[in-house]
Amino acid sequence: METILSLYITLMSVIFAGIANMVFCKYPIAHRLMIPMDAGKRLSDGKRLFGQNKTWKGFIGMTLFGGLFQVIWGLILKMLPSLEPLNLFYGVFINSILNNLWIGLLLGLAYALFELPNSFMKRRLEIKPGKTATNQWKWFFVFIDQADSLLGCALVVALLIPTSWSQFFGFILLGAATHIVINQLLYFFKLRKNPF
Numbered sequence: 001m002e003t004i005l006s007l008y009i010t011l012m013s014v015i016f017a018g019i020a021n022m023v024f025c026k027y028p029i030a031h032r033l034m035i036p037m038d039a040g041k042r043l044s045d046g047k048r049l050f051g052q053n054k055t056w057k058g059f060i061g062m063t064l065f066g067g068l069f070q071v072i073w074g075l076i077l078k079m080l081p082s083l084e085p086l087n088l089f090y091g092v093f094i095n096s097i098l099n100n101l102w103i104g105l106l107l108g109l110a111y112a113l114f115e116l117p118n119s120f121m122k123r124r125l126e127i128k129p130g131k132t133a134t135n136q137w138k139w140f141f142v143f144i145d146q147a148d149s150l151l152g153c154a155l156v157v158a159l160l161i162p163t164s165w166s167q168f169f170g171f172i173l174l175g176a177a178t179h180i181v182i183n184q185l186l187y188f189f190k191l192r193k194n195p196f
Contacts, residue, residue: 003166004170004174006087007167007170007174008178009083009086010086010088010089010157011150011153011175013066013070013107014066014069014108014153015178016065016069016072017065017070017107017111018062018179018182019182020061020065020068021058025055030057033055033056033057034056035055035057036048036050036052036053036055037049037055037056037059038054047123051119051122051123051128053119054116054119058112059112062108062109062111062112063108063109063112064108066104066106066107066109067100067101067102067105069104070100070101070103070105070107071100071101073100074095074097074100077090088161089103089160089161093161103156103160107153107156110153110155110156111149111153113152114149114153118144118145118148121144122141127141143176146177146179147176150172150175150176151172153171153175154168154169154171154172
């Protein structure tokens with residue numbers, strides 16, 4: 001149980017950042033950043049690189065929110081001394097604003113970057129942006145849609161601190177399951193177009 005709690009406490013800031021970024025992307029602010037990352041370009045197969053939904057607003061927002069919420073989460077954990085040691089980052093790095101800022105920026109950047117290969121694959125398979133496959137690829141992409149960004153975050157954790165294989169895969173699997181639950185809530189509150 002402590003291991004699961006530790007995984008959550010280590011990446012809780014990413015959960016908050018992802019929710020904040022979803023809300024940020026839905027609200028009509030920062031219009032200039034609503035530019036698709038692929039600038040509408042098509043490859044030789046005539047298909048978009050990433051699609052309309054991968055915007056600079058979401059990419060930059062996730063990176064910045066990653067830094068912001070890691071700092072906030074670090075401050076909260078300072079007030080909870082029994083939980084602070086469960087954050088794996090603090091076994092190696094001091095819980096300081098500066099350390100939390102650069103760790104959070106890296107986590108947010110990895111989260112955003114690791115969503116791009118999935119979008120690239122989905123465009124090749126003609127799955128519409130923001131939609132789930134309806135063919136034999138459906139459940140594969142349901143899982144990948146939840147796990148891709150967590151793979152990026154798990155790699156950041158593994159590069160920065162000693163991480164066991166069980167912790168590494170725990171971040172991905174537990175994170176994907178949590179992602180599904182959060183997506184269901186966002187869908188319920190109409191902040192997401194589909195439940196997966």
